[in-house]
Amino acid sequence: MSRPRTYKTECIVLKQLSLSEADRILTLYTPDMGKVRAVARGVRRPKSKLSGHLELLNQASVSLSYGRNLDTINEAQSIRSFRGIREDLQRISKAIYMAELVDGFSIENSDNYQLYLLLVDSLGWLERTDNTKLLLRYFELHLLEHSGYRPELVNCVECRAWLEPGDHFFAGGSGGVLCPECRVDSEDSLIPISLNSMKVLRFLQREKGFANIDVLSVPPDQLAVLERLIRVYIRYLVERDLKSAEFMNLISNARS
Numbered sequence: 001m002s003r004p005r006t007y008k009t010e011c012i013v014l015k016q017l018s019l020s021e022a023d024r025i026l027t028l029y030t031p032d033m034g035k036v037r038a039v040a041r042g043v044r045r046p047k048s049k050l051s052g053h054l055e056l057l058n059q060a061s062v063s064l065s066y067g068r069n070l071d072t073i074n075e076a077q078s079i080r081s082f083r084g085i086r087e088d089l090q091r092i093s094k095a096i097y098m099a100e101l102v103d104g105f106s107i108e109n110s111d112n113y114q115l116y117l118l119l120v121d122s123l124g125w126l127e128r129t130d131n132t133k134l135l136l137r138y139f140e141l142h143l144l145e146h147s148g149y150r151p152e153l154v155n156c157v158e159c160r161a162w163l164e165p166g167d168h169f170f171a172g173g174s175g176g177v178l179c180p181e182c183r184v185d186s187e188d189s190l191i192p193i194s195l196n197s198m199k200v201l202r203f204l205q206r207e208k209g210f211a212n213i214d215v216l217s218v219p220p221d222q223l224a225v226l227e228r229l230i231r232v233y234i235r236y237l238v239e240r241d242l243k244s245a246e247f248m249n250l251i252s253n254a255r256s
């Protein structure tokens with residue numbers, strides 16, 4: 001049996017790139033094929049049947065044809081446009097950051113259903129929560145987990161000993177917290193992590209949805225510490241494994 005020439009899926013539009021006056025190349029994140037790059041012909045014309053359905057960050061159902069290099073989008077129907085995000089510049093910038101993280105941590109045609117669900121769910125929360133900084137930390141931690149980079153925060157990442165309650169150090173190169181003994185021998189660059197920060201991060205990591213986190217109130221200075229810590233770890237991973245210059249700039253310049 002020959003391979004079908006077309007397929008249907010749903011997606012979130014992660015990125016748009018103008019190809020010509022009328023066409024765009026879109027980076028889509030799908031539940032069953034992961035990241036897909038596809039051409040949307042005529043999408044920039046106001047009368048196109050695609051336009052309006054494939055805006056950046058839209059969730060849409062799409063029908064595509066396989067192509068030699070890029071697939072082509074034939075039809076699109078908007079499912080959810082996350083209007084609550086679009087009306088607020090702060091929320092837009094956070095949503096774009098989420099989309100760029102997914103783009104940077106995923107490879108084409110490699111499915112990651114959990115990551116798709118996380119993105120859709122987090123965009124939904126971003127429309128309505130005022131706890132947006134904590135939402136971003138929750139999103140980052142679970143994106144790391146679904147990408148195979150779950151930070152170890154309960155046992156020492158080197159010797160697996162249970163971490164006594166107290167202030168510790170996070171080793172980006174090892175991807176977790178070190179016990180006092182392992183810390184002495186570590187050649188990693190170490191980031192101090194307080195007991196309080198560790199407690200919040202463990203909670204964010206343990207929760208499988210944002211509802212119980214949304215009601216938490218974390219002081220701004222502690223939020224800043226958490227943001228810096230995760231950002232340093234992500235930057236380390238980007239430099240070691242992901243290496244996209246564009247993505248590296250994003251992580252270096254991100255303010256959230």
Ligand SMILES: [Zn+2]
Pocket residue numbers: 156157158159160161178179180181182183
């Ligand atoms: Zn240890």
